[in-house]
Amino acid sequence: MSEKQVTATLQFTPKDYSSFFLAGALCCTVTHGAMTPIDVVKTRIQIDPEFKGQSMLAGTRQVISKEGPKALLTGFGPTAVGYLVQGGAKFAGYEYWKKKGVEFAGGPENSVQYRTAIYLGAASVAEFFADILLTPLEATRIRLVSERNYATGLVSGFTRLAREGGVRELYAGFLPILCKQIPYAIGQFTVNEFCHEAAYRTMSEDTRNNMTASSRFGLNLGSGIIAGFAAAILSHPADTLLSQINKGHGPTGSMPHRLAVLAREAGFRGLFAGLGPRMVMTAGLVSGQFLLYGAIKEAMGAPPGLEIHKEDSSKS
Template sequence: MKEQGDPTNITPVQQIMASSAGALLTSLFVTPLDVVKIRLQAQSKPFTKGKCFVYCNGLMDHLCVCVNGNSRAWYKAPGRFSGTADAFVQIVRNEGIRSLWSGLPPTLVMAIPATAIYFTCYDQLRDLLIHRMSSVEIASLIAGATARLGSATLISPLELIRTKMQSRPLSYRELTACIQSSVAKEGWLSLWKGWGPTVLRDVPFSAMYWYNYELGRKWLCQRYNKAEPTFSICFASGAVSGSVAAVVTLPFDVVKTRRQTEMGELEVLYDPKKNSTSTWKIMYRITSESGFRGLFAGLSPRLIKVAPACAIMISTYEFGKSFFRKLNNEQQLKTL
């Protein structure tokens, strides 16, 4: 098999283009699932003013705050749906098929740059590590964890700013004043609120995902006697590795969701009550309220989104890299 870590066949710009295409396709395919999920949630327990819910398309989380019983963004008043399939049919029939992608713009604004940074950093780090290590899987594990840590740290202030703008109408001048006031009172680290739970969830997820992906891809190539992984091999490896990582890191996803919604409600309602937002204390509160099973709440919906999101993202990314490798090789041959 050709050495997978050869960095000479593709440039960072081409990696960014391939990962951006993957983020776009993933958002297009998975966003309707979350639109339907939120509408069903609102039907069973309507969102009230100041109530927050988390919108996630498999790539990015978005904290959405309801204002006057409705959201400022893609959430609409719930209909009467008997289930997921009925919700799909009624939304398309009554509101048009475009309503299934009503959360797409805010998703793409954050998802494309975050994904491009993450995947490009991963490939660059993996290419460096693979020549110093005998194991491709271990190099992938370290590169995946490091790349996710870096991208989460870079994107965290932007996520905080976006959440503040969603929580209540703010002009850019008011937003700047709000950030300056926060920095003056709590220091620059205040721009990274929520970074801890995000890293605790995403870094282990990324490490496990890339390790299992490389392992699964190698095994499938050997089983089907393929010199290079095909689109279907990448798709299957991405779905399985994403599912495994999603199950293991679910407790931290539950904590992150709880922390996001609590912080959002406090901001909107100006509630002076200060609940602890420590990751471990939130875990303790969840287990006290719902038992150990509470840490694994929402497993099925998370798998339904994460598995196809990981599969579509990685297979599109690998296909894009293969396309650029072939293009670069053809150009090199022409110059000879």
């Protein structure tokens, strides 16, 4: 992308950011909501001794046989609402902080050499603020999934958790959720950016500017799947610890101490329990989110996101 093109994109308006927020909110709530059954089984494998060591298929069969098909939708309410607000804040925040990173680097031309730092910083800061909104709802979801008959749904589960534990209990998982979600966001956005850059560097400018809809779809889908695998691997140990914390496992004391003890008890293998199904789930989540995000933005007439890729000068 030329400096002139990037500079034009820097002029995002409040309306543009509201479009980014709405597109991010919708793409995340739709994809995370659709993945609820997989997440239910994954969480059970992580924290329920009865499911320890089981495959995704075996775990699904056990949930259905013991609790019925409806149990696979446990936690759908807090999942949908939590990722509605988190997704909007994350995607709009990433666009905002990436723009600020370009400005801080001294403009579009200088930002190319610092693009990795810009991607990492934008993803991390955007996710931090998004997680403030997500954490209480994620705590509610995990409690509903891990403790059968805890509550009937989002409102009753959230109310009970707030009443019995207060703000401290609602945010008990804030540190581990940061440890989970920030690496997740880094994998999601940074790897996606570099997958696009790698693809674009094999194309001439004319080819890139005249990509067919099917070619662009394939590029976005493939980049999203690879980014999803990276996000799952980077964030899975903290995801396991988050499930344990919200279940009430571990010693008393400060959160870093509890996390350290739980990590030692789980060991390397335990921290990566359930990684297979989570990689499948996350690849679907991330690729679906990027596809929906782009489609929703386009439908609303929002501008494309800022691109600061390093292009191959030999291509013309």
